[in-house]
Amino acid sequence: MKVLYTKLVHNYTSLQESESLESEYLNEGIEHISNIQIDFYYTFIRSIGVLQVIGILAYNILIWHNLYLGNISPEYVLVIDIFYLFIIYIIFLPNLNLLIILGLLGTLSPILQNLTSSFSYDTIIVLILIIFTLYLLSYNCNIIYKKTDISEIRHIATHNIAMFGSIILASRLKNILQIYSFLFFSIENLYFSCLIRRNIWIKSPLIYLYICTPLLNIIPLLLFNYPFNILYLLICIIIIIGSFQYVYCALKYKNIIKGPWDIAEIQC
Incomplete structure (x- = not known):
């Protein structure tokens, strides 16, 4: 094949021109292969991000499920919430907006208690499945790896979709303290976990891949029931x-x- 190609090129170009053409092609070919393999690598990293998002969503469902069944007390969830909040304030600057939102939750919790009381349990489950599926399909995993300003991350629409699902779930809980503790956890877990994971990725990709991913995915697997x-x-x-x-x-x-x-x- 090389002989045929060389004869064909020599019929139209000089030897020096054909060698230059071949060298140029080789450089372009190698660069093309490298770019393709880099694209594959980053797609693999993004898929790890998808696993982490599924794990985060699983934590949210687990907390709600155990609160609904009465397996854990809302006071215990509040302890987790406060610890989570402490981590957020260590990694990031104090966020006054977060404190305002958490204060408003206390006012809104009594209203949310009867928000979906007229709907059947099956209807709520179907609605939640649709909402969380939309959340997973629309989630932009690239936001963790790109050099994006934090203000852009705070305005991601997918967080609003997830919080809407959490509000519907919270409305099925039995008392106000359960609703407040669950929504407190949901805001931190669905909203601020993105900022935390991005911070970890920037500082240490190895910790992000080999520690965060197992923690976010293996623990829910152990806690879920058959x-x-x-x-x-x-x-x-x-x-x-x-x-x-x-x-x-x-x-x-x-x-x-x-x-x-x-x-x-x-x-x-």
Whole structure:
């Protein structure tokens, strides 16, 4: 193939021009392969981010489920909330808006108690599934890895979708303290966890990948009851397999380009 190509080129160009053309093609081919493999790598990292978002959502559902069944007291959840708030204030500057929102929650909690009382339990479950599915599909995992201003992260619409779902869940709880403690946790977990994970990624990607991800995904797996733990495990496995398959395809991207007669292609 190389001989045929060389003869063809020599019929129209000089030897020096053909060698220059071949060298230029090789440089472009190598650069193209490198760019493709970098894109695959970042897609793999983003898929890890998807796992973390699913884990965060699982924590929210677990807290609500245990409050609803009475397995944990709202006072215990409030202790978790205050500890979470302490971490937020260590990593970031004190946020006055957060304190104002938490104060307003105390006023709104009695109103939320009867917000969905006229709807059946099945209707609420279907609505929550739709809302949280929209949240996962619309969540922009790139926000963690890009050099984005924090003010842009605070205005992500997906957080509003998730909080709307949390408000509906909170309205099914039995007393005002349960509602307040759950919404307190939801604001910190769904909203500020994005800022915390981004901060960890900037300071140490290894901690982000190998410590945060297991903590966010393995603990909910242990706490979920059957069959929800199996469903949660299957979702995580599908994402992990898809992520590694993506990287595998990138590694098999044709790395040896000897000239224009070779075509770079993915061999899955």
